[in-house]
Each structure stands twice: as C-alpha cells, then as structure tokens.
Amino acid sequence: MNPDDLAVKEIMTKDVISVAPDEPVSKALSKMQEYGFHELPVVDEKGNLVGFVNYKALIRRKSLSLFSRVDSVMVKPPTVDPEDSVVSAVKKMIDAGFRSLPVVKKEKVVGIISRTDVLRIVPKLKEVADIPVEDVFSSEPAVVSEDDPVERALDVMKSISELSIPVVDKNNHLVGIVHMRDVARALWRVKDRASQGELAGEKEKKVVYVKEIVGPAVYTKLDAKLGEAVDKMIKFKSSICAVVEEDMRPIGVISQRDVMEAIIRKGKTEGVFVQITGLDVEDPEPYMVIYDMVEAFLKKINRLKEFKPQLLTFHVEVHHITGEETKYSVRARLTTDRKLFFAKSYDWNMYRAFKDVLETLERNVKKEREKLIEFRKVTL
Secondary structure (H helix, E strand, O other): OOHHHOEHHHHOEOOOOOEOOOOEHHHHHHHHHHHOOOEEEEEOOOOEEEEEEEHHHHHHOOOOOOOOEHHHOOEOOOOEOOOOEHHHHHHHHHHHOOOEEEEEEOOEEEEEEEHHHHHOOHHHOHHHHOOEHHHOOEEOOOOEEOOOEHHHHHHHHHHHOOOEEEEEOOOOOEEEEEEHHHHHHHHHHHHHHHHHHHHOOOOOOOOOEHHHOOEOOOEEEOOOEHHHHHHHHHHOOOOEEEEEOOOOOEEEEEEHHHHHHHHHHHOOOOOOEEEEEOOOOOOOHHHHHHHHHHHHHHHHHHHOOOOOEEEEEEEEEEEEOOOOOEEEEEEEEEEEOOOEEEEEEEEOOHHHHHHHHHHHHHHHHHHHHHHHHHHHHHHO
C-alpha cells in the first residue's frame, strides 16, 4: 500500500473530544489527561471550529490560572478535508508544528487526524515498516537524569520541540521515558499546592523530580526495523522510541516526526518542504535571509541528480552566555529519496551557523554521491 493511496477519512478519529471557548483551562487539561491527547479542538455551540488548545500554548503561559477561559489560550490551527491524502495531511502537520489537525467539512469538525493515527497505519505500509532504524533515527539524543527536577525536563522538551525525552541514571543507562503530559500534571499540581500553601501561610515549595513521574523505557536496537519501534511507541503511548546499545546507553531516538518524514519519503512528493523551528522573532528579515541561503543550497543539491531533496528542517536554539552575549546552535536535517543527512553548528552569528550547516550538508551529499557512482562502476 502506498501512503498517497490513503485518504484522511480512512484513518482519522471520528469521535471528537472537544472543549468550548468559555470553559476553564482546567477542563481542557482534564480532558487531555483523561483521553491522552496533546491537543483539543475548541468548538462553539453550533459545532464550528474556533480554535485549538494544546500543551505547548499552556506551558508557555507561566502565570496562567487554571480558571482562565480556553479562548484566552487557544491558537488557530490549519485544517484538512476528509478527502485529502494522508501524506498531504502529514506535511501540513509538520509545517504548522501541530501533532494533530482538525478534519473539517462545511465548517463542522468531523474528525481529528493525529500523529498517533498515522503511526497506526505503518504496519500496512510495508515499505515504511521495513526501513532500518539506522536509516531513520536521530543520533545524539537530548536526555535528562532521573535525579533532575521536572522543570529541567520541561526546559529540554521546549528546546528540542519534543513531548517525550529519554531518562538516564548516573551511569547514563536508559531507565525510562518522561512525557510532557506527566510533566504538565506535576507542574500544575505543584502550582495548585503552592497557591493553597500561600493561603495557609506556608512558604516552602515542593520540588518534584523526574524519577517520580518517569514512564517505562521504550527502546529498540540499531539493527531493528522501523515497524518494531512504532509498535512499541503505540503500545506505551510514547512519542519517541530510544535507540540503545547493548548496555542500554541511548545513542539516538526515533520520534513521531521521524516516522512522519519516512512516510513522506515513500509518498509522491512535489517540491521541497522547508521548516524552521525555534526561531522566535517577529522581524521577517532573518527568515528572508535564511530562505535565500536555503534556495541557493537546494539549487546545488538538485544538480546532484542521484539525491532528490524532499524535506529540509532546521531547529534553532538561543543560548544567552553572559550579559547581552548570545550564541546560536542550529541543527539541520535533510531528507532525500535515498538517505537522511544531518548537520549542526554553534556560532555567535546565526547566519554563519546556518551557512555552516548548509555547507556541511552539501559536502556530505557529495560524498555519498561519489560513493554511489563508484559503486555503480564496480557493479557494471
């Protein structure tokens, strides 16, 4: 089965759990926890979509009250049609940075398509399920210690735009996975207790550690197939699967996003999908400069006909060193029809960091092209 042959209506969740605009945030959180969702559609009394509420929006609001109205924190999501292909929905999901999208027909919400819904079809997509883990996983995973406070886990999740991260012990052995849903629950409980404590005259704030909320270890080995990793992610309701060595040291992760990109690679793609995350600036100039650099890079790669670029994603982290001094780290990932390429850079100048990762990607693609050409010569 080809991913392009599946329509959204065939895999979407039809029983939609939603909240009303005037309901309190506590109600949205309760439903998200109860049903295991990261995002909920906000609908009015006529069933029309008016917004989306998610963990990301809630966590960003440090002074948010549980009694705040949902419409004060909701965001406007893109929508998909029931007849759209799953591949087009996945592209839109990645582009918008959402983990699910409302399926709308005649302004009414008729379903939700989530990353989990997409993961469930992987066993039917043999070409995707049989992809080796080593061809998909992201190396050098961000981890937290089981002895870290949950605030540390939250900071790491924010920095990499992920909702689950591996947890290690003092020997750097994998002991579990911590999820945003559990971090959010712990932080809201602490906040609620702090409010009650202040009323009672108590000043001490309780610290919650990662080991108190860590979930089961979800992992696979480098020689496994993607389908096996996806099965474990679904079983344990985890958005990642750690990739470990024999001694249980994590060497990488497979995220839902990695699976989404693998599906796109196997579908029929037109053009190159480019995304930049972590760059939180309102001025359009940095984006214009970066996209000019990307356009020049893609022209060079397209000349190397052996590797067809399909997705190019960047994640930017801003590090405030001392005073007003700022350093930028940029991680890039190029998905082609044959192979994944990675690059990273750390520089005082953001544009130099982008230039560096693009040059690294170009060198790596050229090296792989040379290997491929040499292989063809040998086998002729």
